[in-house]
Amino acid sequence: MTSPLTALIIDDEPQIRRLLRVVLEGEGYRVIDADSGTMGVQQAAACRSDVIILDLGLPDIEGLEVLKRIREWSRVPILILSVRDDEEDKVSALDAGADDYVSKPFNNAELLARLRVLTRRVHSKDDALFESGSLRIDFSVRQVFVDNQEIALTPTEYTLLLTLARNVGKVVTHRQLLLSVWGPNAVEQSQYLRVYMTHLRTKLANGGKTFEGIQTETRIGYRLLVK
Amino acid sequence: MTSPLTALIIDDEPQIRRLLRVVLEGEGYRVIDADSGTMGVQQAAACRSDVIILDLGLPDIEGLEVLKRIREWSRVPILILSVRDDEEDKVSALDAGADDYVSKPFNNAELLARLRVLTRRVHSKDDALFESGSLRIDFSVRQVFVDNQEIALTPTEYTLLLTLARNVGKVVTHRQLLLSVWGPNAVEQSQYLRVYMTHLRTKLANGGKTFEGIQTETRIGYRLLVK
DNA sequence: TTCTTTCTTAATGGAATTTTAACAGTTTCC
DNA sequence: GGAAACTGTTAAAATTCCATTAAGAAAGAA
Numbered sequence: 001m002t003s004p005l006t007a008l009i010i011d012d013e014p015q016i017r018r019l020l021r022v023v024l025e026g027e028g029y030r031v032i033d034a035d036s037g038t039m040g041v042q043q044a045a046a047c048r049s050d051v052i053i054l055d056l057g058l059p060d061i062e063g064l065e066v067l068k069r070i071r072e073w074s075r076v077p078i079l080i081l082s083v084r085d086d087e088e089d090k091v092s093a094l095d096a097g098a099d100d101y102v103s104k105p106f107n108n109a110e111l112l113a114r115l116r117v118l119t120r121r122v123h124s125k126d127d128a129l130f131e132s133g134s135l136r137i138d139f140s141v142r143q144v145f146v147d148n149q150e151i152a153l154t155p156t157e158y159t160l161l162l163t164l165a166r167n168v169g170k171v172v173t174h175r176q177l178l179l180s181v182w183g184p185n186a187v188e189q190s191q192y193l194r195v196y197m198t199h200l201r202t203k204l205a206n207g208g209k210t211f212e213g214i215q216t217e218t219r220i221g222y223r224l225l226v227k
Numbered sequence: 228m229t230s231p232l233t234a235l236i237i238d239d240e241p242q243i244r245r246l247l248r249v250v251l252e253g254e255g256y257r258v259i260d261a262d263s264g265t266m267g268v269q270q271a272a273a274c275r276s277d278v279i280i281l282d283l284g285l286p287d288i289e290g291l292e293v294l295k296r297i298r299e300w301s302r303v304p305i306l307i308l309s310v311r312d313d314e315e316d317k318v319s320a321l322d323a324g325a326d327d328y329v330s331k332p333f334n335n336a337e338l339l340a341r342l343r344v345l346t347r348r349v350h351s352k353d354d355a356l357f358e359s360g361s362l363r364i365d366f367s368v369r370q371v372f373v374d375n376q377e378i379a380l381t382p383t384e385y386t387l388l389l390t391l392a393r394n395v396g397k398v399v400t401h402r403q404l405l406l407s408v409w410g411p412n413a414v415e416q417s418q419y420l421r422v423y424m425t426h427l428r429t430k431l432a433n434g435g436k437t438f439e440g441i442q443t444e445t446r447i448g449y450r451l452l453v454k
Numbered sequence: 455t456t457c458t459t460t461c462t463t464a465a466t467g468g469a470a471t472t473t474t475a476a477c478a479g480t481t482t483c484c
Numbered sequence: 485g486g487a488a489a490c491t492g493t494t495a496a497a498a499t500t501c502c503a504t505t506a507a508g509a510a511a512g513a514a
Contacts, residue, residue: 169368194504375481463508467502479492
């Protein structure tokens, strides 16, 4: 049995939240909700949901702004809900990083089907494998191997390695890493990075020699080397 | 320049095909079309398009059947077009592997935006590359090469070279360089420039001879030569 | 609860980078 | 030609940043 998917609902109308919660929980989702944009961004960082349903008409922040803030550090699938059926709104939301756009009132079955599309990737073994040199990561089962030997990583260590692997070859800035691993409240804590880079390098070490695949770019960030 | 994305249109109505072709080619897509399900499946296999637009109302095979046959071997993003706005149709198409579902008549801008969502991953290879003589800079991964040999630069050195490269061929004044590398508080510190130009010329040197590509314009600034 | 694992924080030494300074070489222009 | 202003080179000082270790706090499991 696979662990249940988590959905984050960001909507200020209580009855919509209730409705969505019932519908989603009926499908086996674990549901978290937020009634404002500010809370939504925070929750997105905290709960690491598998999909986000975002209402554009929020009281405090523009829905588009919420979308952009989450997209600064996360690529979680986001489905937009909106009372407005305006084409321009759709285009700007989709181009700002949304993955789908559904107008209210919506049909439950269609919404669920669209959510299944968005979460299909997570379950599928799509690009579920990363390989570079002696390092192998199987994203679908969260396993990491060095020379076919499994390495046990803590959640934080795994997320950090994942972020590097998704950008293999590229420099990932301190800010990007902190955002995607520890969330927006930790972008200044570069000490976390140093500690965890040491952990990773130690755990990924093979035999006597330490792992060379993570390159430090002083003052900028880190880079996972292609080999 | 990134290579154009290819879109495959599977639709039996000639005027829809024409319309889509015009709209898509206007966006820079390379367009291939098929007027039946059989042809569509064949073309999908042959042309390896980056996205498929599939009409559900085809004369020979059920649209859903076409979808399933393509999904047997391909994960290419598929957007369904349909005159029927029926919820059950949407759900079954999405669950059969479609990535999005748009009802006719459709809005061009929205359709294009939804296609951009589907092709975002593919299209996101930002090949920001600078090349001049033996010097090559890959901005997306922050790497500098001379004769295919990577050169390790410090952040300051890199930013300085970047500024020169963005204005290749043109003289960049002392003030401009200081401003963009060291910030507004350092516009008088032209000593910094001298020191770092030496660093750059040394590091970019190839074999015995020093790097000739940075030209001094006495009393004015520096210029990266086009070669 | 108690035990275990994981995360956070602090302290240290060492490494890399930036800044400063001194001097040598060049160009400009009278 | 020669003085003044500018540029190039080098090296050491100062600063900032990084790796590592360890210990206490928090979270989770038994």
